Amino acid sequence: MACSARIATWNDLDSVEDALRHGDVALVISEPALTNTGIVMPEPGFHEGLRALCTRYGAYLLIDETHTLSEGPRGCTGEWGLEPDFWVAGKAIASGVPCAVYGFDEEVGDRLAVLLSADDPQGVGGMTGLGTTVAGNALSTHALRMTLEHVLTEETYGKMRATMSRLVEGMRDVIARRAVPFSVTAMGNRCDLRFLPQPPKDAFDGALGIGVGGYFEFVHLRALNRGFMIIPYYNMFLSSPHTSAEDVDRWIACFDELVADMLGAD
Numbered sequence: 001m002a003c004s005a006r007i008a009t010w011n012d013l014d015s016v017e018d019a020l021r022h023g024d025v026a027l028v029i030s031e032p033a034l035t036n037t038g039i040v041m042p043e044p045g046f047h048e049g050l051r052a053l054c055t056r057y058g059a060y061l062l063i064d065e066t067h068t069l070s071e072g073p074r075g076c077t078g079e080w081g082l083e084p085d086f087w088v089a090g091k092a093i094a095s096g097v098p099c100a101v102y103g104f105d106e107e108v109g110d111r112l113a114v115l116l117s118a119d120d121p122q123g124v125g126g127m128t129g130l131g132t133t134v135a136g137n138a139l140s141t142h143a144l145r146m147t148l149e150h151v152l153t154e155e156t157y158g159k160m161r162a163t164m165s166r167l168v169e170g171m172r173d174v175i176a177r178r179a180v181p182f183s184v185t186a187m188g189n190r191c192d193l194r195f196l197p198q199p200p201k202d203a204f205d206g207a208l209g210i211g212v213g214g215y216f217e218f219v220h221l222r223a224l225n226r227g228f229m230i231i232p233y234y235n236m237f238l239s240s241p242h243t244s245a246e247d248v249d250r251w252i253a254c255f256d257e258l259v260a261d262m263l264g265a266d
Contacts, residue, residue, distance in 0.1 A: 010034050010202050011042060013049040020057040027060045027086075032076030035067035037206030038192040038234040039185045041199065051083050060108065066090035070190035070238070073152040079188075095151060097143035156241050160189035163248055164239040167191065170252035178259045183209075193219075193235035210234045215262075222258045 006025065009015035019025060030050065034040035054061040063084035065075040069092045072079040077087055088102045104112070150156070168186045171193065175182045181197035194200060194209035195216075210216055216235065223230050228251055230237065237251075 010040060011046055012202070013046065013053065016050060016053055017057075020053055020059055023057065025057065025059045027062055028054050029062045029064060031064050031066075032068050032071070032080065032082060033187060034203055034206060037203050038194065038200070038210060038236065039187050039190070040202060040206045041185060041187070043201070047080070047082055054085075060085040062086035062088065064088050066092065068187065069093060069152065071188040072157055073154060076187075093147060093152070094140055094143035095147045097140055099140040099144050101144070151241075157189065159241050160239040160243070163243045163245060164189045164191060164237075166245060167237060167239065167248045167251065170248065171255055174252065174256045174259055178256070178263060178265070180259055180263070182259075189239040191237050193230075193237070206234075218262065219258060222261070223254060226254045226257075228254060 006019040006022075008019045008028075016028070020028070028050070032047070033042060051061060053059075061084045063077050063082055063086070065077060065087065066089055068076045069089060075087075075089065076082060077084060084105075085108050086102065086104045088100065090100050091098055093099060093101055164186065168184055168191050171184050171191075175184070181195070183194045183196055183199050185192050185194065185199045194206075195211035196205065196209040200206040200209050211219070219235065220230050220232060239248075
C-alpha cells in the first residue's frame with residue numbers, strides 16, 4: 001500500500017532516518033521547536049543531524065516558524081543558524097492578521113522555475129495555489145509590513161526578552177524555593193510552565209506536563225481570580241513590548257501564592 005506521509009519522533013534522529021531510508025520522502029516538515037503541546041526544545045545536535053539526514057537521503061527540509069517567531073526577529077532559523085530548503089511562517093508575522101509567507105533557497109528556486117515554466121497556462125501563482133483571491137489582500141500586506149517594520153525588530157525584542165528573563169527567573173526561583181516538581185521552558189519572549197520536574201523531550205512529555213485534570217485547571221482559575229489570564233492552550237506566557245517589570249513582579253507574587261496554596265503552605 002502506498003504511503004503518502006511518515007511520522008518521525010522529535011529529538012530522535014534514528015526515527016528520522018528510519019522514515020527516510022525508504023528513499024521516497026520528498027520533504028521533511030519540522031518546527032524548530034515543537035509547540036502544539038507547549039515548547040519542546042531540540043536537543044543539542046538534533047537540527048544539525050536533521051539537515052545532514054535530509055541531504056543524505058535526497059529530501060528537502062522545510063522549517064515551519066508559524067509558532068516560533070517568539071525566539072527573535074529572524075525566527076529560530078536566523079537566531080540558531082538553521083539551514084532549511086524551504087521556510088514558512090503564518091499569521092504571527094502579521095501580528096495575528098491572517099497572512100503567510102514562504103521562501104526557499106536558490107537551488108530550489110531554480111528547480112521550481114523549470115517546473116513552473118511558461119508552458120503553464122495559469123502561471124506560477126495558479127500552479128502553486130498561491131497568489132489567488134485569498135492571498136495578498138490589502139489588510140494582510142499592510143499588517144505584514146507594519147509588523148516587519150515595528151514589531152520584528154531587535155529593539156522590540158530587547159524589551160521583551162528583558163521582561164521575559166525576569167519572569168522566567170522569578171518563576172524558577174519560586175519553583176526552587178517551594179521545592180515543587182515543575183519546570184519552565186523559555187524561547188525568546190515566550191515561556192511555558194510544565195508540571196514535570198524536567199523540560200519535556202518529546203510531544204508525549206509535552207502533553208503530559210500540561211497538567212490537564214488537576215493542576216492545569218487550578219492554576220488557570222486561580223490566576224483568573226487574581227486578574228491574570230494564562231494563555232489557555234497549555235500554560236503559556238508572552239511578554240509584549242508593553243509588559244513592564246511591575247507586571248512581571250505582580251505575577252511572580254501571585255505564582256508564589258498559588259504554589260503555596262497547592263502545597264497547603266504559608
